[in-house]
Amino acid sequence: MDSLKRYPVRKNELLRAWDSADELILQHLSSLSLSDKRILIVNDHFGALASNLRSENITSLTDSFISYQATLLNTEEQIIPINSFEMLSGIYDLVVIQLPKNLSYLEDILCHLTPHLNRNSKIICGSMVKHLAPGSFDLLQKYIGITSTSLAQKKARLIFANFERGVSVSPYPLEVKLDGFEKSFVNNSNLFSREKLDIGTRFLLENMPKGNYKTILDLGCANGVVGIKAKMLNPEAQLIFCDESAMAIKSAKTNYQNHFSDEARYEWTNCYENGQKASLDLVLCNPPFHQSNTIGDFIAWQMFSDARYALKKGSLLRVIGNSHLGYQTKLKKIFAQSVIVAQNKKFMIIDAIA
Numbered sequence: 056m057d058s059l060k061r062y063p064v065r066k067n068e069l070l071r072a073w074d075s076a077d078e079l080i081l082q083h084l085s086s087l088s089l090s091d092k093r094i095l096i097v098n099d100h101f102g103a104l105a106s107n108l109r110s111e112n113i114t115s116l117t118d119s120f121i122s123y124q125a126t127l128l129n130t131e132e133q134i135i136p137i138n139s140f141e142m143l144s145g146i147y148d149l150v151v152i153q154l155p156k157n158l159s160y161l162e163d164i165l166c167h168l169t170p171h172l173n174r175n176s177k178i179i180c181g182s183m184v185k186h187l188a189p190g191s192f193d194l195l196q197k198y199i200g201i202t203s204t205s206l207a208q209k210k211a212r213l214i215f216a217n218f219e220r221g222v223s224v225s226p227y228p229l230e231v232k233l234d235g236f237e238k239s240f241v242n243n244s245n246l247f248s249r250e251k252l253d254i255g256t257r258f259l260l261e262n263m264p265k266g267n268y269k270t271i272l273d274l275g276c277a278n279g280v281v282g283i284k285a286k287m288l289n290p291e292a293q294l295i296f297c298d299e300s301a302m303a304i305k306s307a308k309t310n311y312q313n314h315f316s317d318e319a320r321y322e323w324t325n326c327y328e329n330g331q332k333a334s335l336d337l338v339l340c341n342p343p344f345h346q347s348n349t350i351g352d353f354i355a356w357q358m359f360s361d362a363r364y365a366l367k368k369g370s371l372l373r374v375i376g377n378s379h380l381g382y383q384t385k386l387k388k389i390f391a392q393s394v395i396v397a398q399n400k401k402f403m404i405i406d407a408i409a
Contacts, residue, residue, distance in 0.1 A: 061101050062125035063325060063357075072125065075209035080151060081107050083179065083289070085207070092148040094173075097164055098155050102126030102187075105134045116143070118160070118241035120299045120323050135214045138323070147171050149363045150386040154182040154214075155245070158190045159227065163244035165198040166225035172218040180214040187212060194289035198223050215230060228306065233280065235260065243302035245318050247343070247393035252280070255341055255402050259375040260284050262397045262404050264337060268292050272365070274327055274340040274358055279307030281339050282315050291397050295335075297322040330365035338362040338372045342382075357383065359407070363389050366409035379402045 059072035081104065089111050096115045100122055105115045106129040115136040117123055123136050137143070140163075150168060155161050167177075168349040178199050180191070184207055194215065195202050199350040200219030205212055227244035233252050248256070258352050259281060265288040273282030276296040286294050296307040296319060304323050311319050322329075327338075340362065342355035355376070362372045372390070378398065383405050386393040390407035397404040 056103065056107075059101060059103055059106060059129050060125070060127055062121050063328070064128075065353075071137065072129070074100075074183055074185050075211035076153060076213075077103040079205070079208055079211045080153075080181040081214055082102060084108065084151070086299065086324055087149075089149070092124065093145065094149040095143070095150045095168075096152075098122070098153040099136075099151065100153055101354075102129035104151060104153070105136075108154060109133050114143075116140075116148075118301050120301070120325050126326070127292040133272060139305075140164075143167065143171050145171065146173050148176060150176065150178045152178065152180045154180050154187065154191055156186055156188065156244055158188055158194065159249060161191060161229045162194050162198070162244040163225050166223040167372065169218075169220065169222045171206075174205060174218060176218040177249055178214075178218065180216075182212060182214075184210050184212050185273045192259050193260045194287060235258075236283075236314075237279075238313050240278050240280060241306055241313070243306045245300055245302040246277050246306060249278075255377075256280065258397070258402050259339070259341060259373075259404060262373075263288055263378060264373055265289060266337075266369065268295075268336040270295065270335050270340065271337045272297065272327065272330075272335050272362070273307070274338050274362060275342060276307045277303050279310045281341070282307070282319070283311060285337070285339060286311075286315060289337075292336075294319040296320070297327055299325055326354065327361035327365055328357070329359055332364055332368045335362075335365045336367060336370050338370075340374050342374065342376060352380065352385070355380075355382065359386060359389050363407075363409055366407055368409050372407040372409070373403055375404045375405065379399060 089333045094113045102125045106128050109130050119134045126136050132209045195216050199216040202214050203214045229242045230239045232239050268289050271285050271292045276298045283295050304321050308321050342358050386407040393407040396406050
């Protein structure tokens with residue numbers, strides 16, 4: 056386990072590529088006979104599970120580009136994860152789930168699993184105790200069967216269930232009506248604020264730039280609402296949507312096509328790490344301040360740096376964030392200049408000029 060790496064690989068990385076829930080899952084699996092078993096791993100954060108079970112008949116499913124790349128890295132590309140429920144096939148004897156903190160996503164996962172399970176199928180879920188939502192038990196019992204748990208070890212716990220229910224239809228994606236837009240938005244289950252417009256995005260939408268922008272990037276696009284609003288204000292612009300979540304890209308593509316007849320670009324990626332140098336006129340960004348259950352500003356730092364690299368000289372990055380995060384200070388270290396253009400009691404919008 057000590058050789059496992061997080062993605063992206065950073066010098067002097069202090070965070071581990073596994074947790075005690077991974078260790079507990081692997082300890083339990085070592086006591087089972089897995090030969091000839093079809094195994095599905097779901098939400099394997101950095102490929103710790105796949106890399107330790109790669110000699111078995113394994114499929115790994117993830118919504119996360121970071122998880123995808125980490126699994127490729129840590130299994131030496133012996134396991135190539137899938138990123139959509141439509142790619143599931145056949146019946147799985149064993150499903151191992153690192154429980155997501157998003158219960159809507161968990162419900163979506165469980166519903167899509169049910170056609171691929173039979174009465175002999177077993178489910179094993181792992182989680183750190185502090186991140187284990189009580190609603191996880193309810194969803195497992197609703198869609199899978201009666202649950203039981205392991206004793207807690209190193210602040211982690213396992214949940215077990217045998218498949219006893221029938222095939223279920225997922226309630227996702229949701230169709231949501233947003234103020235200021237005639238057409239509804241389609242939001243998949245793993246999106247942030249999937250049931251309504253969050254207040255930070257609302258404030259950014261009220262303060263959108265309008266000008267002679269030829270190429271606009273919605274960086275960390277979620278359902279694409281920011282990029283769609285930018286297109287409405289700048290109808291001649293070419294739009295690019297990127298996000299670390301495959302579900303976000305799927306939602307953004309559906310929503311853009313519902314609003315416009317031209318083609319946008321969509322990139323499932325980490326921040327904008329492979330962006331072309333000096334290719335953008337405008338970047339719009341509402342950075343997340345966590346990766347899974349890890350809180351920090353490292354994602355914002357990379358987003359700002361990637362935007363700086365991809366922006367043409369003199370072009371604009373517009374960022375929104377909670378005022379206490381101090382993004383204006385970070386941006387001054389990367390960009391030629393930055394200025395606060397709007398502020399309320401909670402949020403700050405900053406323009407940084409490349």
